Amino acid sequence: MMNWGFLGAGSIAESSLAPAVRATPDAALHSVASRDQERAAALGPEKTYATYRDLLADPDVDIVYIALHNSAHREWVEESLRAGKHVVCEKPLTLSAADVDALTDRAEASGKILVEAAWNRWHPRTLDMEDLLGRGALGKVTHVSAYFDGPTPAPGNYRLDPALGGGALYDVGYYAVSAVLAAFGWQRPVVREARQERWSAESADRMTSFVLDFPCGGTAEVFSGLTGDWIETFTVTGDDGELQLLDRAFTAGAEASRLTGTSKSTPFTHSYAPIDPYQLMVEAVTAAARTQDTYLVPLAQSRAIAQVIDEVRARV
Known part of the structure; x- marks a missing residue:
């Protein structure tokens, strides 16, 4: 069983990711960290945490899903990888191609999976x-x-x-x-x-x-x-x-x-x-974390998207 931990308990975590984890064989919603403990508990995890670092310190968490606002993604992806967790982060993975490069290097050094939660790519x-x-x-x-x-x-x-x-x-x-x-x-x-x-x-x-x-x-x-x-x-x-x-x-x-x-x-x-593409994504990440061969959105493609967005922002 692969244990998932959520950083954040917002609308996407509630409506999409929590149900997807519960519906996935070999996956469990182990814990949720949120400033709002009622919202965290409402997702039905085994544990709730008041701080993100408390969840990352839990040795039973295998995969971290990051559902925070976009500007917080890089920091908490880095912290999650540093804690030895596999990571699924909401899109956009970061706010620049340079940050995607930095996180790619961090993931490779850690030996852990890093996936952008581009759920529709699994449809x-x-x-x-x-x-x-x-x-x-x-x-x-x-x-x-x-x-x-x-x-x-x-x-x-x-x-x-x-x-x-x-x-x-x-x-x-x-x-x-x-x-x-x-x-x-x-x-x-x-x-x-x-x-x-x-x-x-x-x-x-x-x-x-x-x-x-x-x-x-x-x-x-x-x-x-x-x-x-x-x-x-x-x-x-x-x-x-x-x-x-x-x-x-x-x-x-x-x-x-x-x-x-x-x-x-x-x-x-x-x-x-x-069909539920969120569940397909969760199933794929869970399988990959168990070292099974499966499709994951490549980080090189996450970088390509970020690069276009960078260039558009520079033109407006």
Whole structure:
């Protein structure tokens, strides 16, 4: 049995990760550390801790899940690795590519697993899309359109605060950038035409849009927003076909979803029943911690996403 410990007891830990751990064979929600002990206890762990370091000192914790605001990720990933734990950290892993590099080095030195909790990357539709594009089903990819406009954060939410790593680009923009890079085989693009809007002069971004140019000659148009409309669309165009992610393009799981398109003039549709990608992620990390062969999102891809976000931020 692999024991999981949570740093933080926020909404994602409550709604998604705790149920995923409970549903995973060979995994147990051993402990939760939070300033709010009632919230920690509500997740149903065996133990609760008032401080993060107390949880990290527990020798029975094998895997730490970090569910803190974005600006706290690097510090507590480092502390968790230093304590000899495997680590799953909410996306974005850090707020810069340089920080991803530092954490990658730390993980390699520790011999422990470090995984960005990009839960949608474990969804069968995401894996099928990457497989289709990798096999050249659309020919050469020439254009991608990625649009993710999510709900407006409530007052006091960290997503409004730039000092805490808030904003649309780090939040929903992460999904869009990830999908675009996957469509182009993880080539490194050049950023152009970046534009940003904020709720106020002091706030994080409510909207960031930009164009990416890829070495292959392809382009991508990306929109990320937290303006209140929940719209997710993703289209890949190649010189031999087109592909779309229907329904929720980036956050499919609880609802049925589809992947549709044409390849060499032949239409195709793949349908997916509701599934819990969080559980698939937890199962994979648990298996990897037991030294079993399984798929984990590579840190090199986490770095590639962070690098694009760095460059977009430098242009706005």
